[in-house]
Every structure is written in C-alpha cells, then in structure tokens.
Amino acid sequence: MMMNHNHPxxxxxxxxxxxxxxxxxxxxxxxxVKWFHNFNxxxxxxxxxxxxxxxYQWWRDICREGTYQGKHSMLVMKGLxxxxxxxxxxxxxxxxxxxxxxxxxxxxxxxxxxxxxxPLSITPFNPFQIxxxxxxxxxxxxxxxxxxxxxIMQNNFSQCxxxxxxxxxxxxxxxxxxxxxxxxxxxxxxxxxxxxxxxxATGFHGLHVIIGTLFLLICMIRHMNNHFSSNHHFGFExxxxxxxxxxxxxxxxxxSIYWWGx
Numbered sequence: 689m690m691m692n693h694n695h696p697x698x699x700x701x702x703x704x705x706x707x708x709x710x711x712x713x714x715x716x717x718x719x720x721v722k723w724f725h726n727f728n729x730x731x732x733x734x735x736x737x738x739x740x741x742x743x744y745q746w747w748r749d750i751c752r753e754g755t756y757q758g759k760h761s762m763l764v765m766k767g768l769x770x771x772x773x774x775x776x777x778x779x780x781x782x783x784x785x786x787x788x789x790x791x792x793x794x795x796x797x798x799x800x801x802x803x804x805x806x807p808l809s810i811t812p813f814n815p816f817q818i819x820x821x822x823x824x825x826x827x828x829x830x831x832x833x834x835x836x837x838x839x840i841m842q843n844n845f846s847q848c849x850x851x852x853x854x855x856x857x858x859x860x861x862x863x864x865x866x867x868x869x870x871x872x873x874x875x876x877x878x879x880x881x882x883x884x885x886x887x888x889a890t891g892f893h894g895l896h897v898i899i900g901t902l903f904l905l906i907c908m909i910r911h912m913n914n915h916f917s918s919n920h921h922f923g924f925e926x927x928x929x930x931x932x933x934x935x936x937x938x939x940x941x942x943x944s945i946y947w948w949g950x
Contacts, residue, residue: 697763697764697767698753698759698760698764698767699759701753703746703749705742705745705746705749708738708741708742709739709742709743709746711738712735712738712739712741712742713735713739714735715731715734715735715738715739716732716735716736716738716739717735718731718735719731719732719733719734719735719736720732747906751910751915751923754915754922754923755910755915760920760922765920765922768922768926769922769925769926772926772929772930773929776929776930776933779896779933780933782892783889783892783893783937783940786885786888786889786892787889787940787944789881789884789885789888790885790889790944790945790949791944793805793881793882793885794949800880801880801881801882805882805949806882806949806950807879807880807881807882810875810879810880810882810883811874811875812882812946812949812950813869813873813946813950814950815942815946815947815950818865818868818869819869819942819946819947820942821865822862822865822866822938822942823938823939823942825858825861825862825865826858826862826897826934826935826938826939827935828858829854829855829858829859829862829931829935830931830932830935832851832854832855832858833851833852833855833904833927833928833931833932834851834928835847835850835851836848836849836850836851836852836855836924836928837851837924837925837928839851840911840916840918840921840924841918842918843917843918845911848911849908849911849912852904852907852908852911853908855904855931856901856904856905856908859897859898859900859901859904860901862897863894863897863898863901866890866894866897870887885945886945889941889945890941890945893934893937893938893941896934896937897934899930900927900930900931900934903926903927903930903931904927904931906927907923907924907927910923910924911924
C-alpha cells in the first residue's frame with residue numbers, strides 16, 4: 689500500500705538498528721584490540737557478525753521504505769542527492785590529504801631519503817604493467833556502469849542487468865590484481881615516506897573499490913527484484929556517482945604515484 693507524504697523530509701520510524709550498529713562497532717573495535725594483544729579473535733568475529741546483521745536489516749528497512757512504502761518522495765530524494773554530493777566532497781578532501789603528503793615529500797625530498805625520489809633503495813612498480821591494466825579495467829567499468837544507467841532510464845531490464853554484471857566483475861578483477869600487486873611488492877608500508885604514502889593512498893582507494901563493488905552488487909540484486917524504475921532509482925544513481933568518483937581518484941593515483949612518481 690502506497691502512502692502519500694506531503695512534507696519535504698523523511699520521518700524515520702523507530703528503529704533498533706542505530707543501537708545495535710553502535711554495539712556492533714564497539715564490539716568490533718574492542719575485538720581488534722583483544723586480537724592485537726591476546727591473539728584471540730572471538731570478540732572480533734562477534735563484532736563482525738553483529739555489524740553485518742545490522743547492516744543487512746537496516747538496508748532491508750531502507751529498501752522497504754523507498755520501494756514499497758513511498759517514503760522516498762521527489763523532495764526527499766533531492767535531500768538524499770545533496771547528502772551524497774556532500775559525502776563525495778568529503779571523500780575528495782580525504783584523498784587530497786594523501787596526495788598532499790605525497791607531493792610534499794616527492795617535490796622536495798629531504799636528506800633522510802637520499803634527496804631523491806623514489807628514495808634510495810626503493811624499487812617502484814613498473815607503471816606499464818599491472819597499474820596500466822588496472823587503469824583500463826576501471827575506465828571500462830565506468831563505461832559499463834554508464835551503460836547500465838542509460839539502460840535503466842530506457843526501461844531496458846536485460847541490458848541494465850548486463851551492465852551491472854560486467855561492472856561488478858571488473859571491480860572484483862581490479863581488487864584481485866591489486867591484492868596480487870601488494871603480495872609481489874618489493875617494498876612495504878614501513879619503507880620510508882614512499883611506502884607510507886603509496887600503501888595509504890592505494891590501500892584506501894582499494895577499500896573504496898570494494899565498497900563500491902558491494903554497493904553496485906546490492907543495486908543489481910535490487911534491480912533484479914524490480915525495485916527500480918526509469919524515474920525512481922536514486923540508490924543506483926548514488927552508486928554510479930560513487931563509482932565514477934573512484935575512477936577519477938584512480939586516474940590521479942596512476943598519473944601521480946605510479947607514473948610521475950616513478
């Protein structure tokens with residue numbers, strides 16, 4: 689049953705999930721500390737279970753509110769759009785701090801690292817091997833997610849599903865290649881400012897790729913359950929914006945850290 693809401697905001701129903709989410713995250717952090725000191729993962733696993741169950745049930749409720757209960761009106765979606773835009777801006781500033789650290793040290797390398805960049809005894813990656821392949825993969829995934837977006841706007845169910853599928857596969861492929869690159873890395877995060885900035889920037893970008901892949905996978909499942917229409921699919925739009933942001937950050941990472949910094 690659809691309900692009419694004439695106010696420009698979403699009156700959220702009472703929910704236990706913020707409380708269980710806080711308990712789950714607190715258990716998770718406490719479990720990490722216990723794991724570090726006592727090498728015991730029991731509390732850490734419990735924290736993961738509570739957090740994952742909370743995420744699933746909270747997202748389920750949001751999907752229900754937006755898809756079946758009519759609580760995501762056009763005015764509410766406008767607010768959600770602004771929220772996503774501000775979130776992406778905060779992410780841009782987050783990555784800017786890593787680029788700032790990288791350029792601060794690379795443009796004027798000090799004597800402690802041999803007054804050169806890359807620092808003395810550091811063997812950087814060849815930018816025309818796995819990094820270039822990962823660049824092609826992410827650019828291709830940007831094309832497939834745009835294909836899915838255009839398909840959903842034209843009510844083309846099968847092509848939208850295909851676009852989703854290829855984007856998720858490319859995201860998983862990128863993550864596997866980056867994990868392989870980390871395993872084969874000739875330096876570690878402890879190897880001077882080069883190792884620190886490299887692994888912090890590329891590592892957090894890799895985490896964002898994993899989050900974006902999960903975001904798109906959930907949108908694909910929702911699409912296959914007919915949650916989206918040509919004029920009501922903001923969940924997918926937000927995922928597409930996030931994925932394009934991840935693409936752009938990788939291009940800056942590739943050009944500055946892998947190619948120019950080499």
